[in-house]
Amino acid sequence: MSLPLVIDTDTAQDDCVALLIGLLDPLADLRAITMVAGNVGFDRQVRNAFLTLNAAGRLGEVPVHLGCRRPLTRPWVSAENVHGDGVGGLDMDFTGCAPEAEHGVDALVRLAAERPGELSIVAIGPLTNIAAASLKDPDFAGNVKTLYVMGGSNNGRGNITAAAEFNFYVDPEAAKAVFAAGFEIVVIPWDPLTLRQAVFGPSALAEIAALDTPLARFFTRVCAATLEFDRSVGIDGTTHPDSLTAALLLHPELVVRSAPYHVDVETAGELTRGYAAMSWGVHGLAANATVIEEVDAAGFFSYLRALLARSVTPVRPFA
Numbered sequence: 440m441s442l443p444l445v446i447d448t449d450t451a452q453d454d455c456v457a458l459l460i461g462l463l464d465p466l467a468d469l470r471a472i473t474m475v476a477g478n479v480g481f482d483r484q485v486r487n488a489f490l491t492l493n494a495a496g497r498l499g500e501v502p503v504h505l506g507c508r509r510p511l512t513r514p515w516v517s518a519e520n521v522h523g524d525g526v527g528g529l530d531m532d533f534t535g536c537a538p539e540a541e542h543g544v545d546a547l548v549r550l551a552a553e554r555p556g557e558l559s560i561v562a563i564g565p566l567t568n569i570a571a572a573s574l575k576d577p578d579f580a581g582n583v584k585t586l587y588v589m590g591g592s593n594n595g596r597g598n599i600t601a602a603a604e605f606n607f608y609v610d611p612e613a614a615k616a617v618f619a620a621g622f623e624i625v626v627i628p629w630d631p632l633t634l635r636q637a638v639f640g641p642s643a644l645a646e647i648a649a650l651d652t653p654l655a656r657f658f659t660r661v662c663a664a665t666l667e668f669d670r671s672v673g674i675d676g677t678t679h680p681d682s683l684t685a686a687l688l689l690h691p692e693l694v695v696r697s698a699p700y701h702v703d704v705e706t707a708g709e710l711t712r713g714y715a716a717m718s719w720g721v722h723g724l725a726a727n728a729t730v731i732e733e734v735d736a737a738g739f740f741s742y743l744r745a746l747l748a749r750s751v752t753p754v755r756p757f758a
């Protein structure tokens with residue numbers, strides 16, 4: 440049976456790979472893509488989502504809703520220095536690629552309310568839309584089956600600052616609100632999980648390139664700018680926190696170890712804006728999330744390689 444889900448995304452690089460999972464895994468019933476301000480310019484992200492729908496051979500089949508164009512209270516912070524345009528310069532004819540009229544937050548509220556307890560959300564950008572949806576509809580958190588969140592570090596390094604991971608840094612107020620809103624939350628952190636278990640090094644990337652399918656070529660292209668950045672900061676490969684998040688929702692058998700944590704997010708710190716305080720159960724705080732601590736990294740890579748090996752023709756030629 441397929442699993443109804445929405446992917447809430449700031450589409451660039453690994454967000455594209457996560458969307459491919461939502462669009463192509465037979466277990467996924469992707470009901471909508473909702474866009475949130477994050478990685479790169481908002482309209483650029485929307486184009487990246489349509490480029491990904493095209494790569495998956497599903498252009499026009501899944502609605503794209505525009506969500507919040509900026510964080511709840513702060514100016515937008517870009518990661519264009521990391522991702523470039525987020526798709527390695529790919530282009531296509533965008534004729535007819537129009538987002539839905541319905542706002543992303545309204546779509547999230549509606550889709551969750553239509554099937555209470557059935558819809559899962561994969562949130563792989565700043566949590567602005569999710570926070571706004573839970574403010575708008577007090578039943579939203581209860582209507583969502585499980586919220587998978589890529590964000591924060593589990594007592595480890597940040598990536599945009601020493602303390603903070605990008606998604607929580609960009610909208611810490613939203614992240615804080617989401618962890619207090621009563622969702623069933625599963626967290627996929629940056630460090631140590633992503634850095635240890637979701638980096639594809641040179642040999643893995645060569646294996647993917649050797650597939651030489653349109654999907655593998657798309658993957659290599661969208662990951663190129665990030666790979667260059669990663670190498671400049673000492674990570675010898677591409678990082679895949681977002682696609683890992685989507686994969687774990689659909690394939691929980693890839694989880695090796697997880698534990699209940701109390702997660703809260705720093706909004707007032709001078710040096711620690713967006714820091715995720717992940718308390719592992721000895722500080723007297725009630726758990727509000729499950730944090731993934733270890734995954735089957737080889738299994739995740741095999742899964743993604745098999746997905747990219749599939750013969751899928753883009754709807755329109757890429758330029």
Ligand SMILES: [Ca+2]
Nearest residue numbers: 449454563564
């Ligand atoms: Ca993302």
